[in-house]
Amino acid sequence: MSEPLPALPPVRAPVGATPTVRRRLALQRSRPLLIRAYALLLGDAGLAGPIARRRAARFVLRSLPALVTVAVGALVALRGFESAAGWGQVAAMAVLAVALGALVWRRVARAAAxxxxxxxEQLELGSLFVVAAYAVAQSASFGHAESAFQPVVYLVMAFLVAFLAPGVGAGLVALAVTLEALLWAGRGARVAELPEAVVHAGFVTVFAVLYYAVLAGQVAASRRDERLAIERRMKEIDHLARAFRLSVAAPDDAQDPAERERRWSEGAVIEIEAAVGGALEVAVAALRCHTCALFWLSEDEKTLTLLDCRSPSEAVGREPLPAGEGPLGGAVRRRSPVRLHGEVKAVSYYADGTRPKALLAAPLVDPRGGHVRGVVLVDRMEPTPFTEAEEKLLVTLAAEILRAVGAERLMKDVRQTRAEVDRFYRSIERLNRTRKLSEVYDALVGVASEMVTVDFAAVALRDEVDPSRVRVVRVAGGEGDRTGAAGLDDLEFAMGDGCLVSSAIKIDDVLPVNALDPAKTRVFGAVCLRGLASLKIFPLKVGERSIGALVLGAKRAGAYGRDAVQQLLVISMHAAQSIDRARLFDQTERLATTDGLTGLTNHRTFQERLDAHLGQAQRYGKRTSLLLCDIDHFKSVNDTYGHPVGDQVLRGVARTLARAARGTDVVARYGGEEFAIVMPETDTGGAMVIAERIREKVGQLVFETEQGPLKVTLSLGVATFPDDGAQKPALIERADACLYHAKRHGRNQSVSAASLRAPRRAAV
Incomplete structure (x- = not known):
């Protein structure tokens, strides 16, 4: 056997090492592992032994809870704990205790981390507890079928179901039922003992199910109570915010997002509550009083509500008190402190009728308007009257409380003003970025919707050619016919018809001045608007010209306050300038792409669009036809009738071409008296149908001149891509050749390139 390799010290990468250094160190760390893997392949036990032993040890440790559970469960099934305690039972219980202790210690350590x-882990811990409960119950049975400790099993099962996952709890119930079945089988599987086993298994299941149901109900009830408590707290914060004048039920409230308003109110109320609590604590310590409380006056000045209190008595009432009665009412009416001593009878803030021996109440008077906001009160149960110095101290504390409320109100106003200014400038910037009329309309309606409540919006503009007419160019909201807005798109009406929109444009002012019913008032011509409680019309003015109006409507009454109207009026002025700028942009773009005399596409734009259509036709394998036409004998028209009549003829033929062509066609003035039409996805047959229709309609035109009526005719040539030309120059040349063929062979006819090819093919 070879000698084992010595252990290598760990190699760690220094901080800030480059990727190359890290790869080299990783290779060094992997070499011992590679050597050990090689030793395992060669059967070198000296190298493989430590790795195998460590793996085996980890496997045994991981499997120990399951092994203990199976072993003790088998002893329970074999009734091994029913006999007198011996070394075997003691050893089994000791192993069980060690395993349980190890698992509990590990769980506590992991929970702390x-x-x-x-x-x-839950299943292992629960299984050990279950078999431990059965072992304890069986050891106390003393050979009897029913153990005195059997309820321990039910309690342990209820405990486990309460704290473990539902799936784990179901598995533990199945384990307990299995043990009951094995115990019954170990006793001989006698039918007479089956009911007892069923009862035990049923009790285990019922305990688990009932306890889980009760626990789930308690959790649901706790969550419901928590949710209700949060809702009550939010309502209380909202009430306090309104009481402190941090938010008011005014029309302009809708201008701010609800979430931002809620956060501002919450933060302000918390700060004020902290200030009030501190002031009351100071009053209790300095004035040595029994009860120190702050009562807040309602907005209608009819009731006083307890906001905060410091008192050992539980009888201080939370119900609103009349603001015109007792010492509190006296402080409100007189706007000055009230100091009483002796048997104070007119006390209503104690629900049990307690009568203090001394009382001092100081009103919270707002210095800005002299309004009373509330009353801070202190009393004593000892016949020790309050002194003048103590009265001054309480007045000072009342002023501090009111100053805290005013400071938070000021901070809220500053934040709100800053947000409104930011939003205002963002709105103007958004309007200034628009270039097209449709973008201006969308931006104007969107900006208005961000600033105020908008359930209906419309933009109406005066006609550029005929300023006496007004046309609705954009409508938003008012879905269906609930507001009567259906059919408003492109609605035209006269400036002098007396409706609200035309009146607002004419007098250049916001209408209506006073509230009215939009369902009974003509808003757009003869159209009224139903289902709206608020309506405002803002004129759109550029310099001294009124070019239109912005119409806003809301279902909520009083939706448009004075500040909102002023801001929207400024926005409307910028929107009018954006509309005028977009019109100039459209006009410039139109002049750059259209012919000034006929209004058709000019020659340069025609070439660009022909390139685009030919590119699409080539890409998708489609056909595109080109039609060139020329007014017959047009030079004689100019020589005989004059150039003004010639221009009249050109405009008339151009209108006919534009009306006869399809929406997808490009109609252009090619030059002089020549016109061109690009017809995408059209073969020669379809192009010839359109060409003949144009020729016939032009032939029906009659131009009235000083020399009498004038009629003209057209000659037309048609070529199709790619049949008659695979490139633009070739296609134009073929169409032009067909046009001159028509003119040389009698004029007033349509000739296609295909018809010119047919005779040559026949001759071949």
Missing amino acids: GEQAGYR
């Missing part, structure tokens, strides 16, 4: 128990 923050590790959760896995299913295997």
Whole structure:
């Protein structure tokens, strides 16, 4: 046998080592393992022995709980614990105790480290407890079928079901039932003893199920109580926030996200409660009073509600008290402290009728408006009246409490103002980034929805060509016909029809001034809006020009407060400038891509779109046809009738071409009196149908001139990709050749490249 290799010291990578150094050290660490693996392959026991022993030891340790469970369970099934205690039973119980102790110690150590128990660990621990309970019960049976310690099994099972996972608990119940069956079989499987075994197994199962059900019910009840407590606390915080004027039920509340408002209110209430608690503690220590309490005045100034209290008495009531009665009411009415001593009778804040011997109440008077916010009160059960110095101290504490409330209110206002300013500037920036009209409409409605409650929104603009007409260009909300908004898209009405939108545009002001019923008022022309309780119309103005209006509606009454209206008015001004800028952008883009005389696509844009359509046709194996047409004898029209009439003819033919073409076609002015149409996914036959339709409609046109009516005709040439040309120059050349063939052979006709190829094929 060869000598075992000496153990190598661990090789660790230094801090900050490079990847190359780490790979080399990893190789050094792996060499002993490679040597041992090689020794195992060669049968070298000297090298393989330590590894095998360590693995065997770990396997035995991992299997020890299961082995102990099986061994003790087998002894229980064989009734090994029923006989008088001997060394075998003592040894088995000792091993069981050691195994249980080791598992419990390991679980405690892992729990301290923050590790959760896995299913295997729970099952091992629970199985040992079950067999231990059966061993203890059997050892106390003294040979009888029924043990005095049998209830221990039920209690252990209930305990395990309560603290272990449901699946583990079910497995332990199955183990207990199995042991009961084995015990019955070990006693000879007599039918007379079967009911007793069934009763034991049933009790184990019932205990587990009932305890799990009760525990689950308790957990559910605890969670429900916790949820209700949280809801009560949140309602209390909301009530206190409103009482402290941290939030008010005003229309502008909807401007802030609910989550941000909730967090602000929670933080402010907690800070105020801490300040109030500190002030009351100071009052108790300095004034040596029995009860020190803070009562807050309701918004309608009719009741006083207890907010916080320091008193050994449990009788201080939580119910609201009338604000006009007793010493508390006197402090509210007089707005000055009330000091009483002797037998104070008019005390209503003790539910059991307790009468203090001295009382001092100081109102919390807001210096900004002189309003009373609450009353801080102290009393004594000893006939020791409060002094003037103590009254000054209590007044000072009341002022500190009110100052804490004011400070939190100020902080909340600062945060809210900052958030509103940030949102306002973000909205303006969002509008300034828009370039197209559709983007401006969407941004305007979106910004308004972020600022106020919006259940319905619409944008109406004056027509650029005819400013006396107004058209609705965007509608959001008002789904279905619940608001009467169905069919508002592209609705046109006159500026002078007296509706709210036209009036707001005309007078350049926000309407309506006072609340009205939108269901009974004409908003868009003759259209009214149903289901809305709030409505505001903001004019869209650029310089001195009113170009339209923004219409907002909400189902909640009073949704648009004064501050919100002012902000939205500024937003509307920026939106109007964005709309005007987008119109100029569209106009510039249109001028760059269209012909100024006819309004059709110009020659440069026609070439670009023809390239694009030919590329798609080549990529997807489609056909694309090109139609070139020319007005017959157009030079004689200019010479005879003049160029203004010629321009009139060009515009009329262009309108006819645009109407006769399909929506996917590109209609362009090719040059002079020539026009072109690109027809994607169209073969020669389809292109010839469209060409003939155009030719016939142009032939039906009549132009009135000073010299009399004028009619013109068209000659057309058609070529199809890829049949008549695989490249753009070849396709245009073939279509142009067909056009001149039509003009040389009589004009007023449509000629395709396919029809010109047919005679040559026949001749061949």
